[in-house]
Amino acid sequence: MPQYKLDVNGKPYTVTVSDEDMPLLWVLRDLIGLTGTKYGCGIEVCGACMVLVNGEAEKSCDMSVSEAVGRKIVTVEGLAADPQGKAVQAAWEAHQVPQCGFCQPGMMIAATGALKDGHHGREIAEEIENICMCGTYERIRKAVEAL
Amino acid sequence: MQESLPVGRTALDRRSFLTGAGAALIIPFSVTLSPREAAAKGAAAGTAATGPVALGAYISISPANIVTVAIGSTEMGQGIMTGLAQLVAEELGLKWKQVRAVHAPASTAWPNPYGNPIFGAQLTGGSTSMMGWYKPLRTAAAIVRDVLIEAARVQYGGTWTLGTGGQLVGGGTSCKFSDVLATAATLTPPTTASLATTRRFIGKRIPRLDIRAKVRGTAVFGMDVEVPGMVFASVVHCPTLGGTVKSVPASRGGATFVNLGKAVGVVAADTWTAMRTARSIAGSIGWTLPTDLASRDSSTLDALAQDLVRSTSAIRYVAEQDGSPKPANAAVKIDATYTLPFLAHAAMEVMNCTASVTADRCEIWAPTQGQQFIIPAVRAITGLPADAITVNTTFVGGGFGRKIEVDCVEQAVKLSKAVGKPVKLTWSREEDFRNDLYRPSATIRVQAGADAKHAFTGLVYRNVSPSIRLQRTQSDITNPEDTGAVAGAVGLPYRIGARLIEYVPLLPCDIPLGYWRSVGESYNTFAVESAVDELARAAGQDPLAFRKALVSGPGGDSRALGVLTAVETLSGWSKAPPRGSARGVAFLKGFGSYIALVAEVSKSSKAEIDVGKVYCAIDCGLVVNPDSVEGQIQGGIAHGLGAALWNEQRFVNGKPGVSNYDRYPVIKLQQMPTVSVTIVRSAADPGGVGETGVPCVAPAVANAWAELTGTRLRSLPFYPGRRMDDD
Numbered sequence: 001m002p003q004y005k006l007d008v009n010g011k012p013y014t015v016t017v018s019d020e021d022m023p024l025l026w027v028l029r030d031l032i033g034l035t036g037t038k039y040g041c042g043i044e045v046c047g048a049c050m051v052l053v054n055g056e057a058e059k060s061c062d063m064s065v066s067e068a069v070g071r072k073i074v075t076v077e078g079l080a081a082d083p084q085g086k087a088v089q090a091a092w093e094a095h096q097v098p099q100c101g102f103c104q105p106g107m108m109i110a111a112t113g114a115l116k117d118g119h120h121g122r123e124i125a126e127e128i129e130n131i132c133m134c135g136t137y138e139r140i141r142k143a144v145e146a147l
Numbered sequence: 148m149q150e151s152l153p154v155g156r157t158a159l160d161r162r163s164f165l166t167g168a169g170a171a172l173i174i175p176f177s178v179t180l181s182p183r184e185a186a187a188k189g190a191a192a193g194t195a196a197t198g199p200v201a202l203g204a205y206i207s208i209s210p211a212n213i214v215t216v217a218i219g220s221t222e223m224g225q226g227i228m229t230g231l232a233q234l235v236a237e238e239l240g241l242k243w244k245q246v247r248a249v250h251a252p253a254s255t256a257w258p259n260p261y262g263n264p265i266f267g268a269q270l271t272g273g274s275t276s277m278m279g280w281y282k283p284l285r286t287a288a289a290i291v292r293d294v295l296i297e298a299a300r301v302q303y304g305g306t307w308t309l310g311t312g313g314q315l316v317g318g319g320t321s322c323k324f325s326d327v328l329a330t331a332a333t334l335t336p337p338t339t340a341s342l343a344t345t346r347r348f349i350g351k352r353i354p355r356l357d358i359r360a361k362v363r364g365t366a367v368f369g370m371d372v373e374v375p376g377m378v379f380a381s382v383v384h385c386p387t388l389g390g391t392v393k394s395v396p397a398s399r400g401g402a403t404f405v406n407l408g409k410a411v412g413v414v415a416a417d418t419w420t421a422m423r424t425a426r427s428i429a430g431s432i433g434w435t436l437p438t439d440l441a442s443r444d445s446s447t448l449d450a451l452a453q454d455l456v457r458s459t460s461a462i463r464y465v466a467e468q469d470g471s472p473k474p475a476n477a478a479v480k481i482d483a484t485y486t487l488p489f490l491a492h493a494a495m496e497v498m499n500c501t502a503s504v505t506a507d508r509c510e511i512w513a514p515t516q517g518q519q520f521i522i523p524a525v526r527a528i529t530g531l532p533a534d535a536i537t538v539n540t541t542f543v544g545g546g547f548g549r550k551i552e553v554d555c556v557e558q559a560v561k562l563s564k565a566v567g568k569p570v571k572l573t574w575s576r577e578e579d580f581r582n583d584l585y586r587p588s589a590t591i592r593v594q595a596g597a598d599a600k601h602a603f604t605g606l607v608y609r610n611v612s613p614s615i616r617l618q619r620t621q622s623d624i625t626n627p628e629d630t631g632a633v634a635g636a637v638g639l640p641y642r643i644g645a646r647l648i649e650y651v652p653l654l655p656c657d658i659p660l661g662y663w664r665s666v667g668e669s670y671n672t673f674a675v676e677s678a679v680d681e682l683a684r685a686a687g688q689d690p691l692a693f694r695k696a697l698v699s700g701p702g703g704d705s706r707a708l709g710v711l712t713a714v715e716t717l718s719g720w721s722k723a724p725p726r727g728s729a730r731g732v733a734f735l736k737g738f739g740s741y742i743a744l745v746a747e748v749s750k751s752s753k754a755e756i757d758v759g760k761v762y763c764a765i766d767c768g769l770v771v772n773p774d775s776v777e778g779q780i781q782g783g784i785a786h787g788l789g790a791a792l793w794n795e796q797r798f799v800n801g802k803p804g805v806s807n808y809d810r811y812p813v814i815k816l817q818q819m820p821t822v823s824v825t826i827v828r829s830a831a832d833p834g835g836v837g838e839t840g841v842p843c844v845a846p847a848v849a850n851a852w853a854e855l856t857g858t859r860l861r862s863l864p865f866y867p868g869r870r871m872d873d874d
Contacts, residue, residue, distance in 0.1 A: 018401075018420050026419035030379060035371035036364025038544070039418070040495050041576045045808045045871055048495060076364030092362045096354060096774060099224030099782055101361030102368060102495040102544030128816050131808065133495050133545045134224045135785025137819035139778070 009078030047130030057113025076105035099134035219261030226775035238288035253538035274835025289340035298331035369514030394433030443801035452590035464627035470645025472605030477596020490586035496544025503569035517551035548662035584661025613656035634667030676846035713764035731850025738835030768831035783840015791845035
């Protein structure tokens, strides 16, 4: 079975997958045990599976593990070690954004990616296409305003 | 015994929720010691406890003076964990940093100490958690406070009173709760206690206990459970609703296939392999299809409903009657029919459950809002005694009523039993959409009349919809309110000369039905509030003033008037809306609360509805955490907008059309209107909140659109067939 070396949250991992097409999402969740990244739709629509790949927010549900090799992956569990990620988390906590919280790892990754891309405040809100069934958007808007 | 519960799965309708029909109001705060605390009880008074000590069912205190509250309701994002902990913190004079909350275990006792005191069962639904727990939990905490004070007296002598931060004060000195725990555990608690008069927590914007874990990504949802030695599973159900498994292909590729009755389970080394394999074997599974596909076909059901809504020979039940309304003879009249579709729950976290079954035990980890039903379901499969079954409630990634059901739990138990290992079962998103228990469709005819002085003289209302209750019990209707189908149409606070509210069950209908956030109000409020608006316009009246008049004066309802007046002010109703936009209003008395909502809409560049602003006034009685109330209203509005504009599940001969979010669009950040919420001060007991934001959205938007364009929208969703990526 194919083996891959990954860099996740600054740590090296070697994973053995049953199939080279296995998406990064499930490698993170089921093989590495980083369950903060969520499965929502599996078709790159909802954004719950977002991770940072070399600083850019990308959906991991349809990204094969081989595509992740040699790139720096940051999940919600690693956000606190990233200056922009830490700022996003602080804003999320200050504005009490999450309700059920399931989509929020993806939301915070999306916001961090936008911030790293040079967007600020309301521009970040324009960038986030993730969905939240609890409807926490009002608070997300407020949270990104000061970023 | 569980089997003889007066409130069971089959009786989960709104009426028994709210009246406690069949379930005596239980006193859930009896202070009994669990076995773990027996050691503490045996310890000599004055000896420090070495572990947490439970004082009653809900509150335990650790040697480090950390107070943990066990909550019987499920935290699904509504903030109930925090709200209930606030009550305990108030009574015990705590500092917030020493407060924790956990989900209670599923109890097999009856009365269930963790059952909602309103209806007895341990489940979260009907927006009843704060309503049900407010007084009992405060009382329980006050009893614990008095026990601790008494323990200090027994242990040290003299007179003691409650301090702050988990302290007791007496004789010029102080001690911690944790200093007197062993003594407290030996005392017989009083049966009641007076409640605190402080307001340090109740009514305050206290930060939520679950936020930090949810921001750091460490919150454990059902899908995130990890058990040593577990394997991963997914399922494939029959593509046609009601189908059952006839033959299962031979297990292959390292995966194990298990016949689950209505589905085949696939157990594999990881979830992705299980899901992919499940998808790939769908075509090689033998299915037995139901003989009646017409009862699972949207077009057939729609035609039947259109027939029944006008039929004079339909089997009809009178849910409410006052006088003999004759709206057809009125000076001003309307006769309108409204239609609403089946809806999926579409919670972000798909259905999942982890189960570990051994010869003599079963442990469940589930994102559940229906703990009451899990142990009986597990017993039926495993034959294990109730005390051999443990249920762990995880955080829930969206429930909206779907996670009351135990279908996925049953599958996980069967899978674990079959493979002899702990199994984490995760449905694919497609299985989740296609195998939901759907919000019933509804076809509603409203005939309403007003006299020349604009008094609302007569209302004839007929709801045609499939009944959740009837589908589950297969019994006759003894009280049409029991069907849940007329909630939101009965008990209207409007002054109406005469009214007749009828229910006509849509039969036969074999689309699986379930409880969807705001249940009956989710469709009846659309019909009622659209019709009231149509009547006001037909009478040449301002729709908001018309409603205010209907709840004013003798026999009026001051709380209804209060929210209507508040939203009038908040929205600037008396001033003209911004150029190119218009406002619409809707009102609901429901879930023990009152809510009035104004939507401000304009035409988008594609000449479609653009909801720019929503104003909402709510009177939900005493407010424990205003931040949580606002969050629920904001979220309910987002939920209601998706349903108003786009959401629909249709079936063609038993096959569901929608299987993922791409064809079930959810409001996105850029589409979310600005929401202003005002909470009306109220001396009433706490009312419900979680569902109240949803029902008024569609009618308020439709009413605003009628004001803007003159076009009346009577069918939801307003834009069927929309895709997520459509602009």
